[in-house]
Amino acid sequence: DAKTTQPTSMDCAEGRAANLPCNHSTISGxxxxxxxxxxxxxxxxxxxxxxxxxxxxxxxxxxxxxxxxSSTLILPHATLRDTAVYYCIVLNDYKLSFxxxxxxxxxx
Amino acid sequence: NAGVTxxxxxxxxxTGQSMTLQCAQDMNHEYMSWYRQDPGMGLRLIHYxxxxxxxxxxxxxxGYNVSRSTxxxxxxxxxxxxxxxxxxxxxxxxxxxxxxxxxxxxGTRLTVV
Numbered sequence: 001d002a003k004t005t006q007p008t009s010m011d012c013a014e015g016r017a018a019n020l021p022c023n024h025s026t027i028s029g030x031x032x033x034x035x036x037x038x039x040x041x042x043x044x045x046x047x048x049x050x051x052x053x054x055x056x057x058x059x060x061x062x063x064x065x066x067x068x069x070s071s072t073l074i075l076p077h078a079t080l081r082d083t084a085v086y087y088c089i090v091l092n093d094y095k096l097s098f099x100x101x102x103x104x105x106x107x108x
Numbered sequence: 109n110a111g112v113t114x115x116x117x118x119x120x121x122x123t124g125q126s127m128t129l130q131c132a133q134d135m136n137h138e139y140m141s142w143y144r145q146d147p148g149m150g151l152r153l154i155h156y157x158x159x160x161x162x163x164x165x166x167x168x169x170x171g172y173n174v175s176r177s178t179x180x181x182x183x184x185x186x187x188x189x190x191x192x193x194x195x196x197x198x199x200x201x202x203x204x205x206x207x208x209x210x211x212x213x214x215g216t217r218l219t220v221v
Contacts, residue, residue, distance in 0.1 A: 013128050034209070041217075043112075044151065046209030087150070094139050094158065095166070095198070096210060098150035 003043045009103040012082075016074040020102055022088030025069040031065060032091045035073045037084040038101070044087065047073065078106045110134050114199050114213035115198030121189040121220045129184040129216050137211075138204040140182040143169065144195040145215075151198060157182055158204060189220045 005023040012018040023035060035047040048055055049061045050071070055062045061074040073081055087101040115130045133140065143157035143166075155168030157176040171193060173185040182201075186193060196217050202210040 006133050036210075041145075041196060041215065043212030043214050044210075046211070049209060067149075093128060094202070094204060095141070095156060096151075097153065097167075098143075 003088055004099055005090050006086075006099065006102045008100065009105070012075075012078045012104060012106050014108050015077055018078040018082065018104060018106070020073040020075075020086050020088070020104065021070065022073070023070045024088070024090050025101055026069050027090050030067075032061070033068075033071050034089045034091055034096065035060070035062065036087045036089065036096075036098075037082075038087070039081075039084040044098075047086075049091075053060075075079050078083060080108060082106050112199055112201055112213035114197075114216050116216060117214070118217050119219070121186070121218065123191060123220060124191060125189050127186050127189065129197055129199075129218070130184075131182045131184065131213060132180050133182075133199075133201040133211070134178060134180065135201065135211065137201035138179070139210075140176065140199065140201045141166070141210075142151050142172070142174065142184045143198045143200065144175045144180070144193075145198065146195050154184065154197075186218075194218060194220045 034049040036044040038044045050062045064071045083106045085101040112133045138159050142154040143151040145151045152168045155174040157163045196215045198215050199213040200210045
């Protein structure tokens, strides 16, 4: 299974962009990169996913390097409500394997 | 659409009791799974199913049973509750084909005393 490495925590100023890095150097060619977040003790919330190309939706942008060994989740204008644990996951055989994630704190 | 519905939201059990955590989805998802989350930790996969009649173990299956008689429902059974099973349990579902996000339920908070 492809493993991911994320920083334990990061702070971000409200209104600024938050860039969350993720390393997945053992990813296989057909494995997707998914991002989820968990606010307090709620169920994880899907943010975005990608295979090779950069992706953007209403919540975030996902930048995947050309060699696919790392990616960056970008929250363009962070708000206090974006404070959460963010998980970068490589999907293996349908199964999501959650690591410790990055605790993101957005400060006013 | 209701999405993924988990019941109950809270439960307190005595050691040795049994119970079933319910999970239902109305999105016709083939894949369903159960996770547990202990305080301060990430989610760990207990059991999963890729369709009715098909189940398999995740990374922490001991003490839990599952069955999948319909596409919609995926109950999780605790056979003899232990304090170590105190946790928050999440159910998730998805289409099997790649490129779709998983939908999670709101969780069941279980305390075993």
